[in-house]
Amino acid sequence: MLAGCIPWPDEAAERYRSRGLWRGESLGGLLRTAAERHGPAPALVHGGRRISYAQLDRWVDRLAGGFAGHGLRAGERVVVQLPNVPEFVATCFALFRLGAKPVFALTAHRSREIAYLCDITGAAAYVFPGRHRGFDHPALAREIRAGTHGLRLLFALGDAGDDLIDLSTVDGEAGRLPEQDASDVAFFLLSGGTTAIPKIIPRTHDDYAYQCRATADLIGFTAADVYLAVLPLEFNFTWGCPGVIGTLLSGGTVVLADDPTTDDCFATIERCRVTVTSLVPTLAQLWLEATEWNTRDLSSLRLVQLGGARPARSLVERIGPAFGCELQQVFGMAEGLLTLTRQGDPPETVLGTTGTPLSEEDEIRIVGEDERDLPGGEVGELLVRGPYTLRGYYRAAEHNTRAFTADGFYRTGDLARLTANGDLVIEGRIKDVVIRGGNKTSAAELEEHLLTLPGILRAAVVGLPDELLGERIGAFLVTAGTRPSRHELNQGLQQRGLAEYKFPDQVEFVDELPVTPLGKIDKKALASMTSRDRPSTAHEEGEHGDQFQGNHGPAGRAGATRDDREVDREPARGRPA
Ligand code: AMP
Numbered sequence: 001m002l003a004g005c006i007p008w009p010d011e012a013a014e015r016y017r018s019r020g021l022w023r024g025e026s027l028g029g030l031l032r033t034a035a036e037r038h039g040p041a042p043a044l045v046h047g048g049r050r051i052s053y054a055q056l057d058r059w060v061d062r063l064a065g066g067f068a069g070h071g072l073r074a075g076e077r078v079v080v081q082l083p084n085v086p087e088f089v090a091t092c093f094a095l096f097r098l099g100a101k102p103v104f105a106l107t108a109h110r111s112r113e114i115a116y117l118c119d120i121t122g123a124a125a126y127v128f129p130g131r132h133r134g135f136d137h138p139a140l141a142r143e144i145r146a147g148t149h150g151l152r153l154l155f156a157l158g159d160a161g162d163d164l165i166d167l168s169t170v171d172g173e174a175g176r177l178p179e180q181d182a183s184d185v186a187f188f189l190l191s192g193g194t195t196a197i198p199k200i201i202p203r204t205h206d207d208y209a210y211q212c213r214a215t216a217d218l219i220g221f222t223a224a225d226v227y228l229a230v231l232p233l234e235f236n237f238t239w240g241c242p243g244v245i246g247t248l249l250s251g252g253t254v255v256l257a258d259d260p261t262t263d264d265c266f267a268t269i270e271r272c273r274v275t276v277t278s279l280v281p282t283l284a285q286l287w288l289e290a291t292e293w294n295t296r297d298l299s300s301l302r303l304v305q306l307g308g309a310r311p312a313r314s315l316v317e318r319i320g321p322a323f324g325c326e327l328q329q330v331f332g333m334a335e336g337l338l339t340l341t342r343q344g345d346p347p348e349t350v351l352g353t354t355g356t357p358l359s360e361e362d363e364i365r366i367v368g369e370d371e372r373d374l375p376g377g378e379v380g381e382l383l384v385r386g387p388y389t390l391r392g393y394y395r396a397a398e399h400n401t402r403a404f405t406a407d408g409f410y411r412t413g414d415l416a417r418l419t420a421n422g423d424l425v426i427e428g429r430i431k432d433v434v435i436r437g438g439n440k441t442s443a444a445e446l447e448e449h450l451l452t453l454p455g456i457l458r459a460a461v462v463g464l465p466d467e468l469l470g471e472r473i474g475a476f477l478v479t480a481g482t483r484p485s486r487h488e489l490n491q492g493l494q495q496r497g498l499a500e501y502k503f504p505d506q507v508e509f510v511d512e513l514p515v516t517p518l519g520k521i522d523k524k525a526l527a528s529m530t531s532r533d534r535p536s537t538a539h540e541e542g543e544h545g546d547q548f549q550g551n552h553g554p555a556g557r558a559g560a561t562r563d564d565r566e567v568d569r570e571p572a573r574g575r576p577a
Helices: 010-018 027-038 053-069 086-098 111-121 137-147 205-218 236-240 243-250 262-272 281-291 313-323 347-352 397-403 443-451 486-495 523-528 566-572
Strands: 042-046 049-052 077-080 101-104 125-128 153-156 185-190 200-204 226-229 253-256 276-279 303-307 326-333 336-340 363-367 380-385 410-418 424-429 433-436 439-442 456-466 470-479 506-509 538-541
Touching: 027 042, 027 053, 027 086, 027 205, 027 243, 042 053, 042 086, 049 053, 053 086, 077 086, 077 111, 086 101, 086 185, 086 253, 101 111, 111 137, 111 200, 125 137, 137 153, 185 205, 200 205, 205 236, 205 243, 205 336, 226 243, 226 262, 236 243, 236 326, 243 253, 253 262, 262 281, 276 281, 281 303, 281 313, 303 313, 313 326, 313 347, 326 347, 336 410, 363 410, 397 410, 433 456, 433 470, 439 443, 443 456, 443 470, 443 486, 456 523, 470 523
Parallel strands: 042 253, 077 101, 077 125, 101 185, 125 153, 226 253, 226 276, 276 303, 303 326, 470 506
Antiparallel strands: 042 049, 185 200, 326 336, 363 380, 380 410, 410 424, 433 439, 456 470, 506 538
């Protein structure tokens, strides 16, 4: 196992193997097997590009050979920041085959996040787009290289200058690719983040192959299925629940959408006869509204998976009828555990719960503050361990002592209860994260950045209810002297290199932050306050980044500037101020 990662204890690993969950398969090998079975069938479709299994398999080998030719070695980490394009899939599988480890970044990430990821993982390479949605990624890559020790290789999607390697020129004889140890890490996902510094999640070949196979089996994926990947590929939901990898294991077709607008996606569903897709509630809401005037034929859809954030009941009820297909609720996390509703579940289970765990080997507990198990039906923190839930974050020994119990249960930070039938209902969370659309922002991280800006004495970041986004980011600030304008705040955060989806939607200036009897900032009180309740405060809202979904704005405003984001602004209007 790669240094800095924590393996499952032998006894658990042996059980997962003996029960046939972990089969010693590598992710790169799974694509090879699929290519042998489904060679001429279409594996990937992107716009007018169609890539068969055989072509993808060959491309992946040549890319692996090319990466090796550039000196990339097994075990080295590679930060991958690409939009939903075939190169994302090919690059990751090439790295899997080489034994190098992709580290998934969001395309919305900027210098702060990318520099951190390169540093903490000791990345040897970074793969990024050219100019994408108006942002100059090659310039960022040069800046990162100048400040990052050990980053040797910069691969750009497209020709971005002589000092960068054009990914399309990476090509070579694969030769004898090293045999992969399936119990080793295949790649890294990013955690939704409760800490000021995002944590990195190692996923092994064994555990991820199991997750993808089991979710594919659960929804009955076959070679006839066409999966539309509309959320960012770097989301666990899109990549492996069953997502891209599950589709490829089944011989189906992955259609890549880099633009989630309904015009584009509905046309794609009609043209490619899409059968399954996965949506976060905010996007589902936008799609639902669009069905009212839609003229496209969506009848090929058989299943919409809904997850990533808690949906409103009214939304859940409308999806099946509006799309004329089945709905599946999915609760999950990049750390592992998935719970899902099943085909044939009673309507109340599908509409009102997130179903049961994926695996018989998932062990879940609902505990009180004293960490004792609560009686059935009571709401407490959800703890989990199992065959695809990590045992420790990468290079985070100190944090791991808090994030896990002594016997290896992961503390999810989610508040949940179990129904009498054993279905999970998510009731809230204790972790200090704002879930805006599908994106997670750690309150501690944003607070830390706000506190570095001139004149800000204290800062508290709180999720505020929002009809479309689920939550929007509220920042309560105590300032000294002149209050910074929204423009100045945003500029300050931008200069710090923070991704725009983490910027506050609403800023409230307060004289003091309320505290609990224990002296902690009382965020519940803040969340329930409005400016009207507090005449001493000033309130500003409206300006926000256009990226609720990483690089995927809800209305597909490719290249939208910070001044034409009506959709994000809309839900914040009309709030008491
Ligand atoms: P991530 O690892 O970024 O996918 O974030 C995982 C977190 O998203 C979970 O721990 C939950 O807090 C939240 N989440 C994911 N799916 C759901 C859901 N169906 N309902 C409520 N919260 C969810």
